[in-house]
Amino acid sequence: MVIRTYGPGQVPPMIDLVSDIWADAHPELVGTPGxxxxxxxxxxxxxxxxxxxxxxxxxxxxxxxxxxxxxxxYAFPCTAAYWFGADLVDQVPEGARTERLMGLCELAVRPPWQAQGIGIRLHTELLKAVNPRWSSLLALPSNNRGQDLYARLGYQYAGPYTNSPGGPVFDLLLLRVEASPSGPSA
Known part of the structure; x- marks a missing residue:
């Protein structure tokens, strides 16, 4: 397995490819009304x-x-106000509000390759590239495989999150990234 890292200028031609991966990893959502x-x-x-x-x-x-x-x-460094929003920013630990925060937006692996450590390796590469002190993500409570992976990586539940009125309720998950001599680790 090879992992490649891409910056913003390299991503537009890849959007259809990563969308196919996302669709394969989330068949329960594809074509679902709403x-x-x-x-x-x-x-x-x-x-x-x-x-x-x-x-x-x-x-x-x-x-x-x-x-x-x-x-x-994919992920990027962001502000706590952007990531958590006005309803949650005061409810997360102080470090998640004041230290370098990574918003982890997507992490998807095609089903035939799941449970082989690929998600963990992708996560590790994002931590290396972004170098946060905290990482946060949103996960559907029904996404059992994702929830299991995030728990193994050390993420903890920080509260419910809805990104739009009437939208789905996600689990907001947080990880305090520990520094090691060779950089952050999960």
């Missing part, structure tokens, strides 16, 4: 990635097996 409105669809992912490309430090990583892309993730 998924587009809730921001849980391939077109919504396109808009999300395109909107996030403007963030300084935007990083995407992709995993390849035999030259085929099997997983990806």
């Amino acid at each position: 998924a587009e409105t809730a921001g849980l669809s391939v077109p919504a992912l396109h808009r999300q990635i395109t909107g996030h490309l403007r963030w300084q430090g935007f990083t995407m990583v992709a995993a390849y097996v035999g030259g085929t892309a099997v997983g990806f993730g």
Whole structure:
């Protein structure tokens, strides 16, 4: 397996590829009524990635097996006010508000390659590239495989999060990234 790191200028030609990976990893959402409105669809992912490309430090990583892309993730350093929003910013630990924060937006691996450590390696590469003291992500409570991975990585539940009125309720998860002599680790 090879993991490659991409900056914002390299990502636009990859959006269809990573959208295919996302769709394979989330078959329960593809074509679901209301998924587009809730921001849980391939077109919504396109808009999300395109909107996030403007963030300084935007990083995407992709995993390849035999030259085929099997997983990806992306993240960027962001402010606590942006990431948590007005309703949650005062409820997260002080360090998550004041120290370097990474917003982990997507982490997806195609089903045939899940449970082989690829998600962990993608996460590790994002931590190396962004170098945060805290990492945060949103996960659907029903995403059991994702929730299991995030728990193994050390993420902890910080509260419910809704990104739009009437939208789905996500679990807001937080990770305090410990520094090591060779850099952050999960």
